[in-house]
Amino acid sequence: MNVLIVGSGGREHALGWKIRQSPLLTHLFFAPGNPGTSELGINLAVDPENFSDIKREILENEIDMMIIGPEAPLVAGIRDFCEKDPDLQYVKIIGPGKAGAKLEGSKDFSKQFMGRYGIPTAGYASFRKETAEEGFRYLKSIRPPFVLKADGLAAGKGVLIIDQLEYAQDALWEMLVGKFGEASKTVVIEEFLKGTELSVFILTDGSSYILFPEAKDYKRIGIGDTGLNTGGMGAVSPVPFADAAFMEKVKTRIIEPTLEGLRTEKIEYTGFIFFGLINCDGDPFVIEYNARLGDPETEAIMLRTEGDLLELLNAAAEGRLSEKQMGISDHAAATIMLVSGGYPGDYEKGKIISGYDQAEDCTLFHSGTRLEFGKLKTNGGRVLAVSATGKDIHEALEKARSNAMKISYEGKYFRDDIGFDLS
Numbered sequence: 001m002n003v004l005i006v007g008s009g010g011r012e013h014a015l016g017w018k019i020r021q022s023p024l025l026t027h028l029f030f031a032p033g034n035p036g037t038s039e040l041g042i043n044l045a046v047d048p049e050n051f052s053d054i055k056r057e058i059l060e061n062e063i064d065m066m067i068i069g070p071e072a073p074l075v076a077g078i079r080d081f082c083e084k085d086p087d088l089q090y091v092k093i094i095g096p097g098k099a100g101a102k103l104e105g106s107k108d109f110s111k112q113f114m115g116r117y118g119i120p121t122a123g124y125a126s127f128r129k130e131t132a133e134e135g136f137r138y139l140k141s142i143r144p145p146f147v148l149k150a151d152g153l154a155a156g157k158g159v160l161i162i163d164q165l166e167y168a169q170d171a172l173w174e175m176l177v178g179k180f181g182e183a184s185k186t187v188v189i190e191e192f193l194k195g196t197e198l199s200v201f202i203l204t205d206g207s208s209y210i211l212f213p214e215a216k217d218y219k220r221i222g223i224g225d226t227g228l229n230t231g232g233m234g235a236v237s238p239v240p241f242a243d244a245a246f247m248e249k250v251k252t253r254i255i256e257p258t259l260e261g262l263r264t265e266k267i268e269y270t271g272f273i274f275f276g277l278i279n280c281d282g283d284p285f286v287i288e289y290n291a292r293l294g295d296p297e298t299e300a301i302m303l304r305t306e307g308d309l310l311e312l313l314n315a316a317a318e319g320r321l322s323e324k325q326m327g328i329s330d331h332a333a334a335t336i337m338l339v340s341g342g343y344p345g346d347y348e349k350g351k352i353i354s355g356y357d358q359a360e361d362c363t364l365f366h367s368g369t370r371l372e373f374g375k376l377k378t379n380g381g382r383v384l385a386v387s388a389t390g391k392d393i394h395e396a397l398e399k400a401r402s403n404a405m406k407i408s409y410e411g412k413y414f415r416d417d418i419g420f421d422l423s
């Protein structure tokens, strides 16, 4: 099969690394990919949201399967575009259409959806500019901290957690009048849930599903989970508190009702669902849905996923997932993200990266890098994901950390306390 992976980050590199191992693969392409993915296949210089360019590449390269990594093309309707086009009927697509991607693309929709199917999540109310006064009163009626969420996609920045009522009211108004553009014209205000977060992933063909290894992501920039939110500074898998009893609750209270809800609403869904969960005293609650895999979680969990991923994806695309099973290795995996100095605020690009060729007993996935005249340079906030395995998460983290130290570039930063809260 010829496979095209859409996206350019560490998640797409890790997916490609796993798919490259499949005997079913003929040629692998990335759109647009990065210097890491160019070692696995062919990078095509196209924008994932330019669907007519994607179509041209699909036809020119005789692509059999397209896997969509990031959320933006899914929410913009890349699947719907292909399904409507008579030339692209044969292409197998991993990723939902617009209707399914709304689980991620609209927090208001996803909260209503969870409400309809009794899926545990924080209490909430939604407001628009016309109902701002009600929003101010609602904030007064609930206890801090206040959780304000832009309804639409806001590049991971659309959630504000604020302790003081006046600041929360000001922030609500700023959001409603356009702080995050169209995305915050509707704002969801949520009850604050206290607990430990984890990421749970499934692949589904709409009726059956396969559970992937769970992971814990570390979103804050600073040591001890402090400071600004980032795209993710590291991840570990497995998550010690996600034992069989907890995962059973996740399946029966969250995963199965979600799939049942999609079927009831006649939303066809072939692809990944990422359940952003929080463990509140042993009970799982949904913080958010995503219509894709997580980054950097994918860079960790691909190291624990056994067997032929492409065979599974092919079965999902053909509606035959119920025939399949997936092995999960007993060893642990960890990822540490190397980022640019200043991230998630302003940072400079173009710093020469060295030492990566000395990495050993680990896997490097590229996030924001570029090659210039043979030199590898930084090209984004998140630069390289250093992933390693071990007998437990501490051994895996130690390997990732010692390799993270070998890599240098001006302004390099990483969190050396990933996993600090897990025993």
Ligand code: AMP
Binding pocket: 122, 147, 149, 156, 159, 190, 191, 192, 193, 194, 197, 219, 276, 287, 288
């Ligand atoms: P989201 O984009 O919805 O995942 O939210 C970003 C982050 O905000 C989450 O990873 C949580 O750390 C935090 N968060 C979101 N909703 C809540 C909530 N209801 N209670 C506590 N923390 C939350």
Ligand code: GLY
Binding pocket: 217, 231, 232, 290, 293, 294, 295, 296, 297
């Ligand atoms: N690591 C969180 C995300 O991919 O949204």
